[in-house]
Amino acid sequence: MIRLKNVLAVTLGAALMVGSLAGCGNNSSKSADGGFDATQDISVVSREEGSGTRGAFVELTGVEEKDADGNKVDNTTTNAITCNSTEVVLTTVAGDDYAIGYISLGALNDTVKALKIGGVEASEENINNGSYTLSRPFNIVTKDGISDVAQDFINYIMSEDGQKIISANKYIEVANSGAFTSTNPKGKIVVAGSSSVTPVMEKLIEAYKAINTNADIELQESDSTTGITSTSDGTCDIGMASRELKDTETALGLKATVIAMDGIAVIVNNNNPAEDYTVDQVKDIFTGSAAKWEDVK
Known part of the structure; x- marks a missing residue:
């Protein structure tokens, strides 16, 4: 009897564990033959409002439109799962068979699959030659009086030197100013903004600090709009934005400088x-x- 109770307890525990995993939002339903079930709802994964990646994506794909009054x-869709960083988009799509999202091309890895767009692969070469249409600039934002x-x-x-780091991290170089020689100034820099720009900015900071050991650089990851606002109000010295500045932002005396070009990869589960x-x-x-995968025509 004791042995039977133990078996029942283990079986019940395993069933509860399976049930708890199924309730974590991981949509992995399969068709009757064990393959992909196109009758399933599409799990749309988007970035948060204020994200430069979202701003560029909705503009480039036509998801953003002007109303009768000319407002964008x-x-x-209100059913979209909203994620506040590139990393969360990646893990969400990787964990859901029926999810689709978008990320910086430079952040793409083998946990997900990037779709071709109009028959064109998302690649550095195709962004350079203009055949891949979903591309945008990586900007740094500054104002007068910079240290x-x-x-x-x-x-x-x-x-x-800096642009070599850009290309080494799968982003696209812009015209460079030649070899770098530091004047080795001392002081602190606060860099803040876009989570899409952050990964390559980390590499740039690391390399620069090896050259100028007098520099103290703090990196704050958030979104493009926060980076732009922080530059305007003096909270940070350099903002990061993965979109162009709006007229209302340039009117504040802000300047955007393109440091790299990047593609936006539309990603699905493997x-x-x-x-x-x-x-x-x-x-x-x-x-x-298109609410279900079978609706995509």
Whole structure:
């Protein structure tokens, strides 16, 4: 009897564990033959409002449209799962067979699959030649009165040395200013903003501090709008933005400098058989016009 109770307890415990895992939001339903079930709802994964990646994505795909009064309206479906960083988008899509999201191309890894857009692969080469349409700039944002150490760091980013780090991290170089020589100024720099720009900025900071050991640089990850606002109010010295500045922002005396170009990869789970969508199909998914995978036409 004791042995039977033990078996029942183990069986019940295993059942409870399976039930708890199924309740974590991981949609892994399969068709009757064990394959991808196209009748399942699409799990749309989006970035938060204020994200430069979201701003660029909705503009480039037509998810953002102008209303009758000429105001821009983001038509991302209200059913979308909202994530506050690139890393969370990646893990969410990787853990859900029926999810689709978008990330910086430089952050792409093998935990997910990037779709071709209009038959064109998301790659550095195709962004350079203009055939991959979902691309945007990585900007740093500054205003007048920048410190000597902050200017020295910017000079490094835009130099041949800094741009080599850009390309080594799978982003696209912009024209560089040649070899870098530091004046070794002393002081603190606060860099804040876009979570898409943050990974490559970490590498740039690490390399610059090896050259100028007098520099103390603090990096704060958030989103593009926060980085721009923080630069405007003096909370940070250099903002990071993965979108262009708005007219209302440049009117505040802010200046954007492109440090790299990046593509936006539309990603799905590795178990999803989809390989290639048009921009219109992506738009239909993210506006909710196509609610199930079988609706993507």
